Amino acid sequence: MRRKIIYKYMNNITKEKRQRTSGNTANRPKQAFNRRSPRKKMVSSIRPDQLIKEATVIEVVEYKSERTFDSLPISEELKKCLKAKGYVRPSEIQDKSIESLMDKRDILGIAETGTGKTAAFLIPIIEDMLVHRRKSTALVLLPTRELAMQVEDEFKSMTKGMGLHSASYIGGTNINTDLKIARRDSHIVIATPGRLLDLVQRGAIQLARFNTLVLDEFDRMLDMGFVKDMKQIIGGMRNRKHTMLFSATLDKKQQSLINEILNNHVTVKVSSGEKTNDHINQDVVRIAEGEDKFAVLKNLISQESFQKVLVFEETKHQVKKLCAKLNASGIKSDDIHGNKSQNARQNALNAFKSGHVKVLVATDVASRGIDVNDITHVINYQLPMTFDSYIHRIGRTGRAGKTGIALTFIN
Numbered sequence: 065m066r067r068k069i070i071y072k073y074m075n076n077i078t079k080e081k082r083q084r085t086s087g088n089t090a091n092r093p094k095q096a097f098n099r100r101s102p103r104k105k106m107v108s109s110i111r112p113d114q115l116i117k118e119a120t121v122i123e124v125v126e127y128k129s130e131r132t133f134d135s136l137p138i139s140e141e142l143k144k145c146l147k148a149k150g151y152v153r154p155s156e157i158q159d160k161s162i163e164s165l166m167d168k169r170d171i172l173g174i175a176e177t178g179t180g181k182t183a184a185f186l187i188p189i190i191e192d193m194l195v196h197r198r199k200s201t202a203l204v205l206l207p208t209r210e211l212a213m214q215v216e217d218e219f220k221s222m223t224k225g226m227g228l229h230s231a232s233y234i235g236g237t238n239i240n241t242d243l244k245i246a247r248r249d250s251h252i253v254i255a256t257p258g259r260l261l262d263l264v265q266r267g268a269i270q271l272a273r274f275n276t277l278v279l280d281e282f283d284r285m286l287d288m289g290f291v292k293d294m295k296q297i298i299g300g301m302r303n304r305k306h307t308m309l310f311s312a313t314l315d316k317k318q319q320s321l322i323n324e325i326l327n328n329h330v331t332v333k334v335s336s337g338e339k340t341n342d343h344i345n346q347d348v349v350r351i352a353e354g355e356d357k358f359a360v361l362k363n364l365i366s367q368e369s370f371q372k373v374l375v376f377e378e379t380k381h382q383v384k385k386l387c388a389k390l391n392a393s394g395i396k397s398d399d400i401h402g403n404k405s406q407n408a409r410q411n412a413l414n415a416f417k418s419g420h421v422k423v424l425v426a427t428d429v430a431s432r433g434i435d436v437n438d439i440t441h442v443i444n445y446q447l448p449m450t451f452d453s454y455i456h457r458i459g460r461t462g463r464a465g466k467t468g469i470a471l472t473f474i475n
Contacts, residue, residue, distance in 0.1 A: 108447045115472045117346040127156040155180035161332045170329035173310040177459035181310045202252045202276035207284040209234040233259045236406035257293040271300030282309040313452045343462035346470045375443045387425040397423040444472040
């Protein structure tokens with residue numbers, strides 16, 4: 065089926081007025097020796113021209129598999145659950161990876177957000193569990209609590225009545241509750257790395273019991289923030305036989321580490337892993353020197369077309385501050401960041417999904433954990449540090465065949 069999607073170019077750009085200033089540093093007082101030097105400010109690696117994608121008329125070819133889930137070589141129990149979920153035909157990433165995964169081939173899967181990556185790795189895992197029952201144990205690692213909860217919910221809905229059990233271990237929840245859950249046998253464990261290692265160090269979980277490993281959003285899992293934990297976890301999985309890596313982006317600098325983790329793997333690329341989603345109209349909003357940045361944001365969000373808006377800030381403090389200012393100005397908003405408890409984060413997400421609040425302000429923790437199909441706008445209030453981060457942020461809009469808009473503020 066072919067559909068034409070016509071992007072409407074949005075021009076909410078303030079004129080750039082750059083003034084270069086120079087100052088004489090000769091008369092500046094010397095810094096005291098006992099004063100700590102200020103932390104070096106991180107500079108974004110993104111060029112502004114990468115953030116602009118003009119509206120074009122494009123022809124989109126919707127992928128349609130020649131086969132249905134009923135025709136796949138999987139058990140009737142699983143087919144029944146998939147049918148109950150409304151699954152008729154596999155998506156492209158599912159269609160092109162399922163045979164390799166059923167044959168226990170390691171895989172590197174690249175596909176845009178919202179294309180069915182979760183089911184792509186869960187279907188072969190569930191089928192293996194139905195065949196081998198006690199012999200099959202899988203570990204799924206994700207960078208955020210929200211993603212972990214989504215994967216567990218998907219697993220439960222795909223295994224109703226099968227007698228398969230899952231356990232999720234994420235930060236922001238009671239560790240004593242997790243210790244009790246860990247005493248029970250689970251076919252699959254879904255976790256964030258920090259909480260998993262906490263349980264491993266307490267002797268509650270043995271990594272050697274897992275024979276299947278999935279790294280969802282592997283590019284984030286293998287970056288500098290997680291790589292040390294990942295090496296420790298993978299090193300402890302002595303009986304690992306099958307490994308799957310899935311993400312929307314591929315960092316070429318991680319290729320050598322990927323090759324160490326995977327063995328004789330297949331690569332399935334539904335997208336290049338480098339380009340941004342074609343369904344998203346991207347632009348920049350330049351803030352002139354002396355211009356009120358918040359006033360520009362407020363005026364944009366106040367427009368009728370800004371119906372469900374996700375705003376990204378760099379730090380937890382900035383997120384809380386911006387959310388408070390939006391609420392004070394009459395724009396219903398909530399926030400999500402790492403310092404919030406899991407219940408508070410979930411409540412904020414639910415309020416955003418239901419439309420109780422118009423704006424959700426977030427740190428990057430949300431760029432891979434929000435599963436909302438009708439976000440109309442993503443706004444980067446601060447320029448992201450990397451282009452990969454930018455891709456994951458704006459991937460929250462333009463989903464399910466809809467057109468989205470991403471705007472990035474530039475000083």
